[in-house]
Amino acid sequence: MLSGQSWNPSNHFIMSEGMAAYFKAALEDGDPMLVAAARDDIARTQGITQISGEAGLGC
Template sequence: MTKTTTTIWDPATHLTTSDDVVAYLEAALQDGDPQLIAAALGDIAKAKGMSQIAREAGLGRESLYKSLSSSGNPELATVLKVISALGLQLHVSATDNAKMAV
């Protein structure tokens, strides 16, 4: 019987282009789970270099690791700083079933 060796899959190693990063974050945002979004931002920050992103966002590296983990709960201000440091922007669009009185 042959032993199967497994390794932990790290999404950060696959986020090599800006298209990869955008698609990954959009998928997390569409899911709507705040913990998944935080973890996705953490994966992207790891791919870009957590120390560099923390410095550009004006945040501590250790606290950023903690905030952007799957169990983290970052404040909106932190999320916005990280998104900016990553060179990304958030955009809003209405869903098909959005009903707004104008």
């Protein structure tokens, strides 16, 4: 049974290459909604990374 939590791709980006591959795949698909969702996922990830770094919690 599912826990009710939605899958968040930003939890799975380890390196910028992963983000680039994710966005490239969205662009290749051609669906504007998918491209926008990928862009938002990447922006969210970058924001979390920056905040973590500023808080001294960065990798």
